[in-house]
Amino acid sequence: MWSIIHQQLVLLIKEHDLVKNSNILLALSGGQDSLCLLQIFKDIQIEYIFSIDIIHFNHQWRIDATQNMFLIAQLSMYLKMSRYLYTMPVGIMDEMTSRQWRYKLVYFLSIQKKYTMIMTAHTATDKAEVFFLNLLRGSPLETLISLVILNQLTSKLVVYRPLLFCNRSDIYWFCRKFFLPVWSDSTNYNYGMVRNRIREEFIPYLMQYFNLKIEKYINYIVSIIYNDYEYLQYIALYFYYRSRHIRFAALYRKIMIVLHSSIRYRILKILLKEYVNLQIYKKLMLLISHKQHDNNNIILRHIIYQDSCLIGLYIDNNWLYFVSSN
Incomplete structure (x- = not known):
């Protein structure tokens, strides 16, 4: 039986008309967000006729990182899905370098295996976190809107984030309802990382003392900024080619x-x-x-x-x- 999140995501898929007959590469960490996305797409696969494979990255930053990777391997075998498991070289400890390493692997694998879609499980909560993180860093405008539902990498490859309409509490409810084997990432509770402090302290503080629907309104603001940014980029491109x-x-x-x-x-x-x-x-x-x-x-x-x-x-x-x- 489909949940309300199934139904909302199906409506979103129909709106974008991208999933049917696609060759999808899903980034799976083993956390609640990616397992929720995997469950939904396995449930709707028969109706929409697409292929979906798994990619997982082991950063070796946790003691249980290898066990986490083995769980992903067992899950993919149980679901009869192809999987790509990568272990990051020893010595890479910063988030920026590891992100570049992941992006390069995903991109070249997608080109080699002819995937048409890279799918990630970012949520509305992630979008709010990224907004505040880049805002506090004084980053440029485009970084505030880096998490959008659809990014066109090439003419034949897109990045799709279909869970941006959900927040973390919605995903938590979904995982409990379907008894998904969520692997808890201990690094999410390391308050030495700024994003974790934003997630666990800053946003809950804003919700308690300022606005309970802060994530909803941040997403609304981001959508407005995105439209303005796209328009300015269009004008800039026009005059760039003229000049x-x-x-x-x-x-x-x-x-x-x-x-x-x-x-x-x-x-x-x-x-x-x-x-x-x-x-x-x-x-x-x-x-x-x-x-x-x-x-x-x-x-x-x-x-x-x-x-x-x-x-x-x-x-x-x-x-x-x-x-x-x-």
């Missing part, structure tokens, strides 16, 4: 000068990410806004790329050039 040089990593200054600083920032970010993968600096914004420039080279010595490659900035009255020099 970029045909052959060089360069921008037409006469167009850039008349644009709003927010659009300029985004255009610079598109250019630098595409060509040299650097951060945006306020100094570049000031240089662009100057009305006149002598034909001289300006080396931004504080910008260092891979292998100590300096990025030279050449500006004349018409063009803004970026040149790398070893």
Whole structure:
């Protein structure tokens, strides 16, 4: 018998019309969120006709991490599902490096095995946590909305997060109802990690003393920010293609000068990410806004790329050039 979460997710699937006949790779940690997602998709698989396989990462950060991986292996054998189990190399202890390691493995495996969808079990609670975490770090606007329901990686590969309408209490109820073998991750209770403190202390404090529905309203705010961000990106892309040089990593200054600083920032970010993968600096914004420039080279010595490659900035009255020099 289907639960209310089954029914809501089926409505979501019908809305996006992506799952049917898809080749899905599901990231499974063994926690309640991913087990809930696995249970739902196994229940609806007959009706929607798709294939689904499992990928699991053992970070070796816990004493019981290997036992957790064995549980995933046994579960996949019981469900007759293909599985990919990876153990992270010893010595990687920070979250950023481990995330990059996971992303690379998932991406290249998806390309090699021709998966059309990568599915993760992020929830509305995760979205609120990521919002506050990046907000407190002073991160850019796009990081506040990093958890969206659908990301198009390539023309044939998407990342799908169908549980973003659920919060953690909904998932907890689902797992108890269906007697799912949830593996408790002890690192979730390490308050030395900022995200755990946000989850266990900060958000419950806001819910108790300010707004009981804080997660719901944060998700509403994120959806508004996302729409605004998509619109600004669309405008920035339009003027980027209007102002970029045909052959060089360069921008037409006469167009850039008349644009709003927010659009300029985004255009610079598109250019630098595409060509040299650097951060945006306020100094570049000031240089662009100057009305006149002598034909001289300006080396931004504080910008260092891979292998100590300096990025030279050449500006004349018409063009803004970026040149790398070893």
